[in-house]
């Protein structure tokens with residue numbers, strides 16, 4: 001017997017931080033609505049980032065920077081004060097800094113998101129329900145959206161929101177499969193790290209914050225052997241410090257700059273700061289508030305220039321490492337146990353005794369082979385939905401309900417997050433938020449991006 005279709009006002013697809021914060025903001029709006037959040041995980045509010053079980057997997061910003069409430073920058077600090085006061089996170093007292101300067105474990109941040117949801121539910125006339133499952137298809141007509149789940153269940157809603165987060169990169173070159181995912185250990189699989197021979201060589205592809213998490217887990221699991229890291233540019237994330245404030249030099253000048261001009265100006269400001277004995281992170285941090293505007297104003301050529309020339313620099317300077325993790329990486333480097341090399345990844349061969357990767361080191365023509373006992377894939381995210389092998393992105397593309405965003409990063413949408421279809425029409429029913437809007441804003445992933453978008457979208461959905 002077919003189950004009857006369930007109805008809701010808003011269907012939120014994905015119950016990570018984005019979907020959960022949207023639910024919180026919808027609950028805070030006046031009126032009475034029924035909201036369904038469809039999420040295969042057992043808990044809302046976590047997604048990949050905040051499901052972390054390792055205490056050393058922390059936020060990459062301190063509590064003062066990671067509020068989920070756009071109207072209260074101290075929200076996380078206040079919650080954390082109560083949480084620690086009630087006996088939560090006893091290890092925090094080893095850091096000897098004020099609570100606002102602590103870098104909380106991401107698992108604890110997940111509890112914070114969940115508590116904010118529970119409180120919003122308790123105070124609202126609206127309701128939120130978690131439906132477990134993966135959405136595999138979506139249809140839209142003039143009056144409603146219709147979702148189909150992997151178990152065949154169907155849900156109808158006035159609006160649907162794609163809060164599906166990030167999809168891991170499959171690292172499959174056009175011509176042949178590199179086989180990386182098949183052979184590699186998941187960087188966040190803490191258990192898998194304990195099965196690696198502690199004295200063996202571990203290879204890591206990718207040198208961003210995911211690599212940093214993997215190194216923390218290896219250390220925690222008792223690994224004491226060499227760690228060889230390979231990434232295209234061989235750049236490590238800088239450590240996050242607490243720089244003083246700096247004049248918002250971009251606010252004073254709204255004229256559009258090319259990415260190269262922008263980079264030159266940022267570097268100039270950093271040099272001025274350093275000459276005055278001020279941390280270069282101070283001027284750089286002022287750029288963050290403008291990046292969405294600068295990116296959306298740039299034409300395609302400038303966007304490409306940015307991705308090609310500025311991105312590696314931006315990633316390593318802006319997406320900075322939490323201090324304790326950075327200290328560990330620096331110590332292992334100093335001990336000669338951890339090495340980072342610029343190389344492009346060409347393929348992998350798994351064998352019983354371990355794994356061999358094929359690489360071309362920067363400046364070399366020849367492809368070389370490097371072997372280790374295990375390989376960790378921390379090479380990142382697939383933003384091009386045409387390459388994401390999940391049913392929903394494929395169905396949305398097939399039905400013409402979405403089209404790729406600028407540079408095929410995520411999907412196209414208008415400023416409110418209303419999705420643009422294959423014909424170029426802006427949807428009245430289907431919206432997106434968070435990482436799927438990477439191409440629209442460049443930075444559309446961090447806690448603060450997601451928190452701001454959740455509030456704006458909740459206001460939009462309750463006013464139309």
Ligand SMILES: Cc1cc2nc3c(=O)[nH]c(=O)nc-3n(C[C@H](O)[C@H](O)[C@H](O)COP(=O)(O)OP(=O)(O)OC[C@H]3O[C@@H](n4cnc5c(N)ncnc54)[C@H](O)[C@@H]3O)c2cc1C
Nearest residue numbers: 014016017018047049059060134135164165166434446447
């Ligand atoms: C390991 C890691 C660490 C991070 N650390 C930080 C940090 O320290 N600071 C910071 O600012 N940002 C950090 N980020 C960025 C982070 O992505 C955001 O903070 C936030 O998690 C984004 O939330 P999201 O809900 O959009 O995405 P996700 O957390 O990816 O959640 C999306 C959810 O959608 C679900 N989903 C996907 N497709 C479907 C479908 N078809 N049907 C139903 N459900 C579906 C998934 O199961 C998933 O739970 C980190 C990201 C990662 C991956």
